[in-house]
Amino acid sequence: MASLILALSMHASFSQAVYGQEVSNSKVALDKVQSFSRVGEFTRAFQEIANVEDAALRDEGHSSIARMQMKAGLIQAAVETASYIEDDVNRSELLSEAQTARSKAPVARGGGVTPDFDQLIDLITTTVEPESWEELGGPGSIAPFPTGVYVDSQGTLKRITQLSNDSLLSDIHDTSKILSANNDAAAESVLRKVSLTRLEKEAQLRWAIGRDPSDTMLNMAGIYEVKYLLVYPETGEIVIAGPAGPWHANAEGRHVNIATGRPVLQLDDLVVLLRNAIDEHGKFGCAITPTQQGLKSAQEYIDVTSAKPLHPRQRDQWLKGLQAAVGKQDITVHGVNPDTRVGQIIVEADYHMKRIGMGLEDGTAGVPSYLEMVTIPPGGSPPPMDVLRWWFTLDYRNISVTKERDAFALQGPGVKVLSENEHLDAQGQRIHTNTSTALNATFARNFSTNYASLAVKYPIYAELKNVFDLAMITSLIEKERLADQVGWNLTHFGPDGGYQVATGSAPKVVDSIMNMRIIDKKHIIAGVSGGVNFDPSEMLTDEKMSVDEYGLMTADHKSGNVPQTIKHHGWWWD
Template identity: 85%
Template sequence: MLNLIRAGMVASLILALSMHTSFCQTAYGQEESNSNTTLSKVQAFSQVGEFSRAFEQIDKVEDAELRDQAHSTIARMQMKAGLIRAAVETASYIADDMNRSEVLSEASSVRNQSPMARGGGVTPDFDQLIDLITTTVEPESWEELGGPGSLAPFPTGVYVDSEGTLKRVTKLSNDSLLSGIHDSAKIVAANQDLLTQSALRKVSLTRLEKEAQLRWAIGRDPTDTMRNMAGIYEVKYLLVYPDTGEIVISGPAGPWHTNAEGRHVNVSTGRPVLQLDDLVVLLRNAIEKNGKFGCAITPKQHSLKSAQEYIDATSDKPLHPRLRDQWLEGLRKSVGKQDITVHGVAPETRVGQIIVEADYHMKRIGMGLEDGTAGVPSYLEMVTIPPGGSPPPMDVLRWWFTLDYRNISVTKTGDAFALQGPGVKVLSENEHLDAQGQRIHTNTSTALNATFARNFSTNYPALAVKYPIYAELKNVFDLAMISSLIEKERLADQVDWNMTHFGPDGGYEVTTGSAPKVVDTIMNMRVIDKRFIIAGVSGGVSFDPSGMLTEEKTSVDEYGLMTAEREASNIPKSIKHHSWWWD
């Protein structure tokens, strides 16, 4: 009896399993059939130029992958019709960034090809017409300058596809080329008033990359708002939102202008704003070079030997004060120019130029060739000779910038980060010279040399106000740490961000200039009690984040303040499709 019951139960289970499998197969078949039907309709409508009706089919689809396929289909058909801007706008609705990037690359390639002839006539130059209108009719109201206005070409009623087939283009309403929210040219930069000061502005790096890539696909450079990161002038938090696919930088921001040195600075604080070019360079550096970069300004060995010989030849008789400058110029000529080397980043990039400029300027302050601030006298000013004492020997003083973060604060869930500490400091070393002018590292620093480095580090904020180049260097260091955190913690993987445009293989082109290679020797002299004090300097910038990206240097936010800040900074539900920053 028991065996019969068991047999009946097994039979019932087999029947139920069979019915369930049959139901699942039927449901799957219906779902697959519905998907194929949707894509078939999208394909059919797109082929005859009925793009509005094609979009109506997508409105009924909830599956993200299927929606991406449908948008890709429409975008490619728009390319065949010569509607490149429309295709790019359609591609902006593709959620998967790898898929979207592939479509945008195709659009860029088609755009760069010779225009297709329509109807045997000359193809109108829409780009020239658009440029004429946007530069003469209220220029600040157009998308290139962050305004809401946009223009797009509208083709004639027929076109010839790549296979030579003549087809019709449906005449769409004036309200939209693509129906509803699918506006063919509305690739705008911002969503709010950039002229307002903000205590905490947020920039989504994933959205910013998408918008920059959309512009790239239609042959346009990033907007001024994009290049200046919506006016953020200090990195306060790095925030991660896996559910919405966002990596966000936040910090104080406001309107900016170009100062006398050509720097983009906040109009109220004078602080330089973050630069998109710098972020891209440092993201690529973090991926390819483990975040390490720097520069060096060093005298040549034979030049140092010549300098020693010059001093020996001219020190046998007292130097008249009126001949001081002439003698010093002779010393500089004997040393010649110093070599500049940059590693980790390309020297012609803005990052490469900033680290060299900051290092060179710091050494000029140290040699008394530029004024410091209160608390930062030059090295030569600090030199004293006690009665019966001797002046410091002609060592080569080595000063260099390096990172100075106390720790990295992180939430318990690892989705918000903050950098703690001043960020930048100066280190020092005394290098001896042998008879051949060879620099010998001592790994030690005299008290006087160390004092200058300490004074400079302590007063760095004041120096950054007086000389914005130091604030620029701090921004570079902050962005470099943020980039290294993104790479080390695999934050891009958490939000499915493939960096198709900003990454090492991306199409974003960083603006470059002339690479610095040599610089006039940084050397000075002071006379105390008719005795010469001569000082030369070397050094550079050394950034290596590996020492900071450890458990020992990470502190968990136990009070929940960062968690609360992250929740308050979440992307607004009402944000527009093309917006990438918010307050």
């Protein structure tokens, strides 16, 4: 035993000595990197940084080069250098400095028009073999020439007009597809993978030089369904995987897959829901409700007008009077900013569902409106004018997970509709019953059962399903502490990050959703309220986690790791 302990001790001492020597060599190399950077010899600095074996010291070397490049006014080059910093907190700090330096850059004076060569140079060096330029240790150099030429990555002078038959920008756009180190994002894929950690890094690099995320980033490389959430602690990756393909804007302006018509995942939605998972524990929703005064006025209107029988030709005029009495319904959103796409989607889906229920929009086979289902037996009375309450909520059976808890898959349709009947008192106050009549429950059940076909006819419901899936994924990331496992600090996508989500005008009120039907000269009147209620807490329990016993998820997890052939700026792959 003593000899074993001695051997282990000697091995530990030897390992420490080797590590100490590596750090010592790295520090010598780092000194050279910093010396070359100070005198502006960035090519030699990059050549020397290859000798820095310690990761922390290598990050320090890249930081030194980037800051000297910023000092020399080479903001674009500094940002590219920062992309090699592995620690995302250090990288984010440097990119913030670059973004500030870029915003403070001096503007040309005088009344003449000065060509914006800097912007063109930035575009060329970040899209045409970005690792081959002088600032990053390559042979290529570039400088502005007013005669319409530039120096390519091999040091060759070229005329701008020779780069493309159409335009320089279109040629660069085509070349930029190489950046992701993948095939064309418009290609069909059974299982495309998007690394959220790499995607954040690339979006932050663009932010630092004043550029918006690319179209491929905004559309999550064309993924239109979440199949897996994959985790790779050894390489620092959190990956969303799912089927993908080419997309375009449909007649409603939604970005949908060309073959299936299904909306593709949106980066803005992901960021909103990541921040919601961190700040609000994944809870969000909306409500569309009539006002108490409006309901009281509606009751009074019905009492006054019901004294005389209503002729069928008077139906539309009578209904307009009722809707005027009810007035507008209030829209409220909680958990997410109502100005964001997520806030707008949940409101739109809720409003559209209620219009189907009231017969103001067509449903699909198996989804008649509530009013269509009403029957009055001989001598019977129509249903009372309760307020029908319908709302969307999550509908996942369980979450499949590997034994190592490094792969997750959502099981179940994802979305369902629930119902309740609310009574009204004389003052128009809504009284919750926590119960639903058979007729009311039937509409909710029909809608839930046929949700997939409704989502084909009306893509807004597929959008809502995407939002729910992303909300579950982001809640899993937070609950399982997956970001901590891979060393991801969400420096750009997190609540304090610089990523700016696109916003629009949020509606505050909407026309009342009411309708009526006449059967045997009897009025059937229906009004509706409800909303969306998403609370993932009931699903994020060990009881709801079902271990995959067949090994399929484990196999897909293994095959989904970042390929060794991926280039520096790659963030998705097939």
